[in-house]
Amino acid sequence: MFFHRALALTALLCACAAGAGEVEVLHYWTSGGEAKSVAELKVMMAARGHSWKDFSVNGGGGANAMVALKQRVLAGNPPAAALIKGPTIQEWAGLHVLSNLDAMAQFEKWDTLLPPVIAEQMKYKGSYVAVPVNVHRVNWLWANAAVLKKAGVAESPKNYDEFFAAADKIKAAGFIAVAHGGQDWQDFTVFESVVLGVAGPAFYQQALVQLDKTALASEQMKQALQVLRRIKGYTDSQSPGRDWNASTDLVINGKAGFQFMGDWAKGEFLAAGQQPGKDFSCSPAPGTAQAYTFNVDSFAMFQLKGWEAQKAQGYLAYLLMGQEFQEKFNLRKGSIPARLNMDMGKFDACAKTSSQDFVATSQAGTLLPSVAHGMALAPAAQAAMRAAVSDFWSNDKTTVPDTLARLVAVAKLR
Known part of the structure; x- marks a missing residue:
């Protein structure tokens, strides 16, 4: 079995406790509204005392980032989180290098906040290992x-x-x-x-x-x-x-x-x-x-050593699925929140239609x-x-x- 821990729940409940950790995030959001949203996420992490280390990789539509990620994981020095999508999540989980997020997911009731077809993409053998941040x-x-x-x-x-x-x-x-x-x-x-x-x-x-x-x-x-x-x-x-x-x-x-x-x-x-x-x-x-x-951007969480690093990682997972970040990020990116219970009042007409259809097709079984x-x-x-x-x-x-x-x-x- 891959590494199992309760850090996510503990990080959520003890977010105000003394001690801060560094979170390193691999992504390829390097321009425009995406970069601004990453900056906001840094501020949200800093508000809890955690520091952010940017691991951004330009070009290749994410392909270059995956090469860099592979090198780091093979060297035994993975980032806290990496922008990974779709079946690739399960491939990484199969290598036993991802963290189990079930404690966080159960506490926050992710199974009720996400359509089953998207929730399953975030899981490996029934357990959460990644967090979705949007739906295109x-x-x-x-x-x-x-x-x-x-x-x-x-x-x-x-x-x-x-x-x-x-x-x-x-x-x-x-x-x-x-x-x-x-x-x-x-x-x-x-x-x-x-x-x-x-x-x-x-x-x-x-x-x-x-x-x-x-x-x-x-x-x-x-x-x-x-x-x-x-x-x-x-x-x-x-x-x-x-x-x-x-x-x-x-x-x-x-x-x-x-x-x-x-x-x-x-x-x-x-x-x-x-x-x-x-x-x-x-x-x-x-x-x-x-x-x-649908096309969903998501962050897979990698196994880390050290309690402070794990706590920072758990809080990052909490923020990524939170209403505040999902609203701010998706208002800029053109996508809609992955959460099903979001207020779409600030979004434009296209996003509102998308959200309505997202909910309807998830219920009808035509969300593909x-x-x-x-x-x-x-x-x-x-x-x-x-x-x-x-x-x-x-x-x-x-x-x-x-x-x-x-x-x-x-x-x-x-």
Whole structure:
């Protein structure tokens, strides 16, 4: 069994006791609102006498941070906490290097504050080893309100028949219909929303999460690939290799109509002084209104030596799941709190819709992990899945049957 202790509960109950510890945190939140939120967390830790040691790693979308983390853990000198997501949490826990947070979780009733599908991602063999700090909705479709109006599109499309009709009008009006950046994670972000919209939540779970070979080779998957290729026809020639935020800028600046992207895109609109419901719209990707694909940032807690370090780590876990931090952090990041009982009064209209749908889908069983963003599959399977879809997107000579075969082959990596 991995290391079990009651430090989290003790840290909570004895937070005012004499003695302070240092908490070292590995993350890759190094710019904008994320960095400001980290700074606030430092202040909150300092208020209890604990010192913060920043272990930030730039670049690679977190990949560089994972390399640095591996080096530190192998050297027997892990940080107190590290920003880790999805199945990677269980991989680290399986190495017996994570701390058990059950005492804290039971005292704070985390099982009642988190949807089961997210709570399970924070656990290893039934015990908490990580803390979620936010929820990003991935299956969003963003639109420039002025572009849609000029093109004669009355509202955001609710299915793909409506989407392609709207895209034709936008293109005819002289705009880019779909702003997209040609990177494999962006390609799969669109693809998983298409699969969900074409075939529904149960199929999404069966094919993309469970990697069922029959589903991966099915007529429904074929239809999803055909829709994906049709969407590509509405992108512009400068799309390959473009960063996601540069594509968002095309929508913001009235050069493009739509973008498939998670709610981190909202931060770009807000930073440009635009208002949801007026300058831009946020709606579920076509056909996905009754489902929610999530991307959750979370911190795994590593085993530490020394009572003061353990106490500081326990208090960090307490703060991360606390209402104050989750509100402040998510107001800046564009996401919503992972807690289910939060007051959303300070959040914008898109976040309020996201929160309502988050609760509804968690109750309906249609709250689903994003494959594109590392929430559903182990790294090797995820990489192979993204590569197959990206090749299909990028190379028009790649056939649907060839891609179906590659997707089926991914099932062997599970």
